[in-house]
Amino acid sequence: MNYNTTEAFAQELDQKDPLKEFRNEFLFPKNQDGKPQLYLCGNSLGLQPQQTANYIQKELQDWANYGVNGHTEAEHAWMPYHEFLSESMAKIVGAKPHEVIVMNTLTVNLHLMMVSFYEPKGKRNKIIIEADAFPSDKYAVESQLKFHNIDPAEGLLLWKPRPGEYTCRTEDLEQLLETHKDEVALVMIGSTNYYTGQAFNLKAITKLGHKHGAKVGFDLAHGAGNIQPDLHNTNADFAVWCTYKYLNSGPGSLGGCFVHERHANSPKLKRFVGWWGHDKSTRFNMRKDFKPMPGAEGWQLSNPPILSMAAIRASLDVFERAGFDNLRQKSKQLTGYLAYLVEELNNPNIRIITPSHPDERGCQLSFQIKGANKSVFDALSKANVVADWREPDVIRIAPTPLYNSYTDVYTFIQRLKQVLA
CATH class of the missing domain: 3.90.1150.10 (Aspartate Aminotransferase, domain 1)
Structure with a gap:
């Protein structure tokens, strides 16, 4: 223009x-x-959004009218409420609906994903992040390294801009991976850097990470609702994001999580579990061994906070129309x-x-x-x-x-x- x-x-x-x-x-x-x-x-x-108050008020009214029966009898029944968000959220991040779940908050989801996708084995124990990653990401990956008795000074590799530059070059990430052959277990990059605003080529990063035997995940805190990360086609293993920035869901609202469908039913993946990730057809039998739901839903821990989800639904409905x-x-x-x-x-x-x-x-x-x-x-x-x-x-x-x-x-x-x- x-x-x-x-x-x-x-x-x-x-x-x-x-x-x-x-x-x-x-x-x-x-x-x-x-x-x-x-x-x-x-x-x-x-x-x-102006309609947020109405969406939340509707759930408050259904709570008043139905009490516990709102889980099944509310207009938007609370039991499957998270399912009302999946299709719209999937469009925003370029995923299939079963690859996406709204749950927890960003850093909690990041930790849950690293339980599953960061598996240090022998010398393959290092994590790559960008040098100026958002502090919470850095704290999270450092704590995961420490949890596995790995010194962050040895286990954390930083993808840095060149001297005199502010943004990172993909060829430098390629060189970092080449230098540390067989040592990198996870590449975890912020899709859009919070400080510089640089949006990375996620497909290229994923291809590089997988080429060198590493899992690849992204923090979309500044990406979801801003860029189109096209997560499914990017082939990333996982991604996490918040919803209170570009997705307008309110301060401290729930986050989102993506797990590529190739991991949907993998019995080899370790994970921390809770009852809301259990097969919903037998969840309330209470005494069954854990059987995860397929797709990203299987990483859920707890039944969701409906009022926060109502605010997210209000915003996603605006995105859907736009x-x-x-x-x-x-x-x-x-x-x-x-x-x-x-x-x-x-x-x-x-x-x-x-x-x-x-x-x-x-x-x-x-x-x-x-x-x-x-x-x-x-x-x-x-x-x-x-x-x-x-x-x-x-x-x-x-x-x-x-x-x-x-x-x-x-x-x-x-x-x-x-x-x-």
């Missing part, structure tokens, strides 16, 4: 946007003066417009460290601020912009296609100009 810097151009793009009406389905926070904030922080916490392919197309244009306007500023104090190619990023752009000066971010906050600061020197801006507009992007640049002036 050929962009220009005028406000009229942004307004014209909004008028032509086939998804523009979805903005009206979200609640925007307001400042102390009652003015809606310029919200560009969906990569940290998504906005609340169509994820449509959202991704708008996202590329919206973030492309933001990148264009930032570059037009020609300001030596601001540098975009997110890849420039639309296929190598989601909606987030990360701006490095010269001198690690947080004053620019603080001034933007005073200018009613909700963004995100990450140490040591990055502002993250994420125009989200479901509810952000081209005019939002234009307005942000005008406020940034005022701050810089």
Whole structure:
């Protein structure tokens, strides 16, 4: 798309946007003066869909009306409630419905997956993550290494950017795997890096990991609802994600988990189990030995929190109507417009460290601020912009296609100009 810097151009793009009406389905926070904030922080916490309250209230009312019988008699019976989410969630992450389950939270799911897919044997005991992985991922894999009596200083391999660069190159991962032949048990990468916004080539990473005999998994915390990871065709062994960022399910809401169908009924995989993963036809016999349900459902531990799932269902229903392919197309244009306007500023104090190619990023752009000066971010906050600061020197801006507009992007640049002036 050929962009220009005028406000009229942004307004014209909004008028032509086939998804523009979805903005009206979200609640925007307001400042102390009652003015809606310029919200560009969906990569940290998504906005609340207007219908979420109704979806939750419905379950509260059914609880009041039915009590325990709501498990079978509520309009959306609680017993199979997680099944109402699987098809829509599968579309968002590019999986088959039986490969996906909504359960627990992200790091809990990551640990459960590593129980099954990290199997250190002899010298094949190392885990690869990206050097600037989200801290929780690093803590999780380090603790798994320690659990197996492996020193993280020896067992953890970091996929690093080259000196003077901020993003990772696939050929360097290939070299890392080649250097540590027969030593890597697991490659576990964040699909979209939280700091730089770089979206990795998941299929290429999976192919490399499998070529060298390792299992491969992904953390989609910044990918689910943002990029299309195409998990089934990527051939990854597993993936985990949260739903409170781009999937707009509310703070601390449940996460999601993918297990490729080739592992659906594998008796060799170790796993931590709970009764909700047991064959549902005999689950309530209570005294049967554990028999896992096929697919990702077999990794469930406990019966699900319905109120959290109701919020997820409310958001997924919006995604279903919008169509994820449509959202991704708008996202590329919206973030492309933001990148264009930032570059037009020609300001030596601001540098975009997110890849420039639309296929190598989601909606987030990360701006490095010269001198690690947080004053620019603080001034933007005073200018009613909700963004995100990450140490040591990055502002993250994420125009989200479901509810952000081209005019939002234009307005942000005008406020940034005022701050810089």
